[in-house]
Amino acid sequence: MRLATKSLVAAGAACTVLLAGCSSSSDGGGSAGGGEDGALSGEVTMWIYPIIADEAAHTGFWDAQVAAFTEENPDVDVTVQVYPWAGRDESLTTAIASGTGPDVVYLIPDQLATYQSSIEPVDDYLSAEHVADILPNVADSITVDGQMLGSPLLTSSNPLVCDKAAFDAIGATEYPATWDDLLDLAPDLAEQGIYATNYWGSPEVTLNMTFYPLLWQAGGDVFSEDGTSVAFNSDAGVEALEFLVELNEGGYLEPDLITTTPSIEQTALAQNKVACTWQSGPADVESYWGEENIVIQPPLTQEETVGYGTVGSLSMLKGSENKAAAGAWIDFVTSADPVTEFVTTAKMFSPLSSTGELYADDPVYGAIEQTIPDTTVGPVNEHAREVMGVLAPEIQAALLGQKSAQEALDDAAASADAMLG
Amino acid sequence: MTSALHEPAAAPARRGGPARAGRRSVMARWDARIGLLFALPTFLLFLAFRFGPAIAGVGLSFFDYDISGTLEWEGLANFERMVGDPVFWQALRVTVLYTVLAVPLSLGMSLVMALAVRRRFRGVGFFRSVFFLPVITSLVLAGTVFVWVFSTDGPVSTISQWLGGSGQSWLSSSLLVVPALVLVGVWSRFGYGMLILLAGLQEVPRELEEAALTDGAGPWARFRHIVLPHLKPSLFFLAVIETTASFQVFDLIFVMTQGGPARGSYTLVYMLYDQGFKYVDYGYAAAIGVALFAMTLVVAVIQRRFLGRES
Numbered sequence: 200m201r202l203a204t205k206s207l208v209a210a211g212a213a214c215t216v217l218l219a220g221c222s223s224s225s226d227g228g229g230s231a232g233g234g235e236d237g238a239l240s241g242e243v244t245m246w247i248y249p250i251i252a253d254e255a256a257h258t259g260f261w262d263a264q265v266a267a268f269t270e271e272n273p274d275v276d277v278t279v280q281v282y283p284w285a286g287r288d289e290s291l292t293t294a295i296a297s298g299t300g301p302d303v304v305y306l307i308p309d310q311l312a313t314y315q316s317s318i319e320p321v322d323d324y325l326s327a328e329h330v331a332d333i334l335p336n337v338a339d340s341i342t343v344d345g346q347m348l349g350s351p352l353l354t355s356s357n358p359l360v361c362d363k364a365a366f367d368a369i370g371a372t373e374y375p376a377t378w379d380d381l382l383d384l385a386p387d388l389a390e391q392g393i394y395a396t397n398y399w400g401s402p403e404v405t406l407n408m409t410f411y412p413l414l415w416q417a418g419g420d421v422f423s424e425d426g427t428s429v430a431f432n433s434d435a436g437v438e439a440l441e442f443l444v445e446l447n448e449g450g451y452l453e454p455d456l457i458t459t460t461p462s463i464e465q466t467a468l469a470q471n472k473v474a475c476t477w478q479s480g481p482a483d484v485e486s487y488w489g490e491e492n493i494v495i496q497p498p499l500t501q502e503e504t505v506g507y508g509t510v511g512s513l514s515m516l517k518g519s520e521n522k523a524a525a526g527a528w529i530d531f532v533t534s535a536d537p538v539t540e541f542v543t544t545a546k547m548f549s550p551l552s553s554t555g556e557l558y559a560d561d562p563v564y565g566a567i568e569q570t571i572p573d574t575t576v577g578p579v580n581e582h583a584r585e586v587m588g589v590l591a592p593e594i595q596a597a598l599l600g601q602k603s604a605q606e607a608l609d610d611a612a613a614s615a616d617a618m619l620g
Numbered sequence: 621m622t623s624a625l626h627e628p629a630a631a632p633a634r635r636g637g638p639a640r641a642g643r644r645s646v647m648a649r650w651d652a653r654i655g656l657l658f659a660l661p662t663f664l665l666f667l668a669f670r671f672g673p674a675i676a677g678v679g680l681s682f683f684d685y686d687i688s689g690t691l692e693w694e695g696l697a698n699f700e701r702m703v704g705d706p707v708f709w710q711a712l713r714v715t716v717l718y719t720v721l722a723v724p725l726s727l728g729m730s731l732v733m734a735l736a737v738r739r740r741f742r743g744v745g746f747f748r749s750v751f752f753l754p755v756i757t758s759l760v761l762a763g764t765v766f767v768w769v770f771s772t773d774g775p776v777s778t779i780s781q782w783l784g785g786s787g788q789s790w791l792s793s794s795l796l797v798v799p800a801l802v803l804v805g806v807w808s809r810f811g812y813g814m815l816i817l818l819a820g821l822q823e824v825p826r827e828l829e830e831a832a833l834t835d836g837a838g839p840w841a842r843f844r845h846i847v848l849p850h851l852k853p854s855l856f857f858l859a860v861i862e863t864t865a866s867f868q869v870f871d872l873i874f875v876m877t878q879g880g881p882a883r884g885s886y887t888l889v890y891m892l893y894d895q896g897f898k899y900v901d902y903g904y905a906a907a908i909g910v911a912l913f914a915m916t917l918v919v920a921v922i923q924r925r926f927l928g929r930e931s
Contacts, residue, residue, distance in 0.1 A: 289897045296687045313900060316688035403878040455771045458792040458881040465768055517688065585899045589707075596882035599792065614707070 240274035241521035243528050245303040246291070248284050250353070250511065251545045252482070257281060260541060268531050275524045288313075295516065302519035303529055307509045308340050308576040309407070309583045311348045319515040320346035324526025329534060337550040340510045340576040349512025350533040351550035353542050356508040357408060357477050358570040359496040362488050365393045365474040375475060377500045378416070378442050384474065385451040394473045397466070398443060400457035400598060402591035407507045407577040408478050410594055413439035418502035421578045421586065429586060429615040432608035435502070440597055440604035442501075447598050457598050477506060481563050482546060495566035498573055508574025510550060582619055589614040674913075681906035698907035708908070710883050711891040714798065718887065719866035721802045726862050727855065729806055730813025735843075737814070738821050748818075752811035759808055763875030766804045767791065770876075776800075791877055794884035801885055805872055809865065813858050820854030821847070856927040860920055867916050888912050 251257035261279040268277060280301070282290060288310070294300040295317050306314065322330070325347075330338075333351055341349045361374050368391045375381040385395035399409050411421060419435025422428070430436075446452050453467040467473050469487045476484075481493050498506030513529045515522065531537070535553050542549050543557055546564060548571055558564035577583070590611040597607035681699070684692045702708050737748050754762070768774050770790040781787035790800040824847055832842050870889040873879060879886035879894075888908060896905030 292687050292897065292900055296689075314687070316686055316690075401878040401880060454792060455773075455789055458789070458797075459767050459771070459877060461767050461771070462764065465771075588894060588898065592880060592883045592886070595880050599794070599881055601794070601882055 238274055239272045239524045239527055241524045242276045242278070243303065243519075243521055243525045244278045244280065244301040245305075245513070245528070246280050246282055246301040247305045248282055248287060250305075250547070251541075253544075254281075256544055260544060264532050264537055268528060271531075272524070272527065275521075275528070277528055295518065298518055300516050300518050302521060302525040303513050303515055305352070305511055306349055306514045307511055308579045309405075311341060311343060311512070311514065312579050312581045312583060314514075315343055315348065315581060317517055318348045319517045319519065319522060320348060321350050321515055321526065321529060322347050324515070324522075325350055325530050325533075329530055332535065332551045332553050334550055334552055336572075337510050340579065341512050343579060349514035350529045351510050351512045352533050352538060353511040353545065353547040354508055354550045354571060354574075355480075355511075355547050356567050356570045356574045357412070357480065357506050358498055358567055358573075359475050359477050359506075360479060360481060360484060361475040361494040361496055362471060362473065362484070363492040363494050364471055364488065365391075366494075368393065374494060374496050375499065376496065381475065381499065382442075382445065382449075382451075385446065385449060388474050389450055392472060394453050394467055395446060395451040396475050397453045397456050397468060397473050397478065398447070398598075399460065399478055400591070400595050401460045402588060402595075403460060404478075404591075406587045406591060406594075407509075410439065410443070410590070411577055412477055412498060412506050413442060413501075415505040415575060416499055416501040416503055417442075421583070422580055426578075426580050428619060429612050431590065432605070432612040436608050437604045438501070440594065440608060443594070444597055444604055448600075452598075457595060481567070490563070493563055495563055495570070497570050504573050506570065506574050507577060508571060510576055511547075582615075585618050586615045589618070677906045677909055678913075680903055681910045683903050685902045687900055694903060698903050699910075701904060702907050702911060707883070707886070707891065708888075708911075711886050711888045714883070714885060715867060715869075715887045715889075717798050718802060718805075718869055718885075719863060721799065722805050722866045722869075723859065723862045725802060726806045726809055726813060727858055729810040730817055730858065731851075731855075733810060733814040734817035734821060735847075738818065748814075751814055754808045755811040757808070759871050760875050762808060763804065763872055766800075767876050770800050792881055794881055797877060797881060797884045801869070801872055801876065804876070805866070805869060808872070809862070813862070816854050816858055817851060820851045824850045852927070856923065859923050859927055863919055863923065864916060867912060867919075 247261070249257060251260065258279075258281065261281075265277045265279060269275060291300065291304065291314070295314070300317075306318075311318065329350070330347075334354075337351050337354060338347065341347055341351060359375070365388060366372070366374065369384070369387040371384060371387070373380075375384060381395055388395050414421065414431060414436055417435035417439045419433045419439065420430050423430045443452075447454075447457065453473065455461065456466060463469055463479075463483060468476065468479060468484060471488060475496070477498060481490075481495070485493060498504055513533055515525050515529060519525045535551055538549055538551055539554050539557065541547075542554075548568055549557055556565075556568060558568045578586075580586075590608075593602070593607040593611035596602045597604050602610070682694060682696070684690075684694045684697075733751055737744055737751065770776050772787065772789045772792075774789070777785075777787045777789055788796075790796040828846050829842055832846055837845070868889050869887055870893065873885050873887060873890055874893075877885045879890050889912070892905045892908045892912070895901045895908065
């Protein structure tokens with residue numbers, strides 16, 4: 200009986216908090232947050248995650264921004280809470296359902312689609328100059344049904360990151376630009392005990408960073424244009440998966456990563472045995488490879504040159520009781536000066552045109568900055584994560600030789616289309 | 621001897637007659653009320669945080685719920701979807717396979733270890749502590765280490781290669797992934813079972829074993845006809861607990877395989893977690909929880925019928 204109770208607690212708790220959420224008045228109202236003389240007032244709580252790895256630098260940044268904002272708006276009390284990355288969706292969904300969510304939260308595009316029904320569009324809270332300053336492709340990635348669901352704080356790019364030492368080991372001076380280049384180099388690298396690349400195949404790893412870049416490079420896409428069905432089982436999808444299978448069958452991929460997610464210290468990446476990867480950034484490999492061995496290349500090319508890059512934005516939740524104050528805070532902290540300081544500290548990139556190039560003198564991050572136009576944030580569809588949930592195990596099945604690429608993708612497509620209804 | 625010792629205390633009570641007996645009855649009722657009062661906070665907490673959410677979860681399985689607060693009556697739609705969902709049946713197969721392998725192995729291991737450390741010998745306390753250590757070790761930490769143990773470069777694959785095997789990581793094999801998880805699961809739990817059975821072994825009358833020994837009974841005969849019957853209540857308790865834990869296995873899989881490879885270790889609780897917290901489909905997650913509840917209840921009743929009837 201103990202099991203029975205525990206088995207149901209997760210869902211039961213959700214129901215309980217749901218009831219609480221239903222009964223609470225979550226509408227902050229348009230006038231909330233305004234004082235008698237029109238000045239902003241009230242409390243604003245923001246949830247953010249350790250985007251800047253150095254905890255002291257991270258909290259120091261937000262403390263300074265809160266102080267600057269409060270100087271202009273003395274009646275607004277802003278609290279920034281830094282949560283761990285792990286379990287962030289669990290925490291957020293539970294908080295929203297129970298009516299105890301924050302006013303402002305950091306989200307990326309695939310989350311925007313998931314939480315769309317709980318997000319207050321920010322169009323009316325940003326100044327016209329601010330909106331005009333947002334890079335067009337960035338604005339597109341956070342706009343759903345014609346409404347901006349967040350104000351961008353940063354962008355990122357996952358280009359091809361190569362280990363110079365691996366290429367020195369085989370006497371190569373050219374780095375791969377295409378799939379064929381990588382396949383050509385792979386046997387020589389294997390002779391030296393080096394994997395050409397790696398592939399994190401666990402269903403817990405987002406396909407945006409693993410399989411989808413190959414799909415996009417082959418000219419394919421995840422969803423159909425209208426978003427009502429999936430399209431990954433196209434010829435392009437099969438070509439992408441067959442490329443991965445070919446790498447795996449040749450022994451050019453680290454085998455354990457296909458099914459498990461060990462800590463990076465336990466992987467070949469940390470042992471200088473992976474030549475190139477598009478699934479880790481310079482910050483991940485620097486302590487193992489050495490800064491001098493990091494070579495940044497554009498994303499691989501097949502039909503197209505395209506990689507994954509995200510847009511991190513600050514969104515306001517509908518449950519906020521101080522929407523005016525929360526909107527003013529979002530507008531303030533995602534404007535050019537705070538964004539510049541934040542992204543350069545976090546080694547990320549700016550979503551605003553007015554900030555210009557930020558890493559002109561940095562060979563690594565300057566090179567990554569040049570790849571930003573080649574990136575996409577991935578599908579912004581409310582079913583994006585469920586589709587990943589059915590596709591990732593089928594990709595594993597193909598890599599383990601249990602199914603052909605076509606069979607695996609067709610099976611995943613059948614399950615996904617059934618979900619999309 | 622015992623009754624003689626108690627007689628003087630009992631005599632005054634009888635001398636007190638009906639009035640004394642009435643007072644004692646009032647006191648007993650008063651004591652019972654005080655006892656209930658003390659139990660009330662725990663009872664209320666149980667109602668609020670265990671029983672209440674469980675009932676609410678059953679209710680939720682009949683709805684479609686959006687985190688923005690929308691609640692739509694779905695009737696049996698979530699259950700119909702579940703029955704037609706091949707992933708549910710795959711998860712059920714994995715859950716049953718894990719349970720079928722883990723429960724007997726865990727009970728057997730617990731019993732063997734309990735018998736091994738039953739007798740008092742030099743250092744027995746040390747061995748009992750060491751065997752119990754995995755129970756209090758974080759499963760997340762242990763899982764991380766076992767990922768390496770079962771990896772291509774780990775000791776299991778290396779030994780397998782020495783013995784002529786392929787050296788493939790167990791966690792990459794759809795056939796071996798569940799046995800690998802079972803081994804880690806049993807490693808993490810046998811100490812608890814050992815402790816329960818060790819307590820049960822203290823109840824086995826020593827004189828019975830000695831008499832059997834005098835009559836020429838061997839170790840197996842003594843174990844089968846004297847020790848095992850006395851351990852039946854403890855074994856029944858452990859069987860229920862281990863079955864429960866096996867049906868609920870999650871953290872180990874989350875750390876070691878994330879349900880892979882190709883859903884080879886995808887259990888019902890993992891599916892419930894995915895649907896509830898990754899896809900925010902609480903109604904469907906609750907329906908899976910209800911199915912798990914029903915399954916556990918049926919198995920517990922069967923276990924009671926065959927194992928616990930005399931307990």
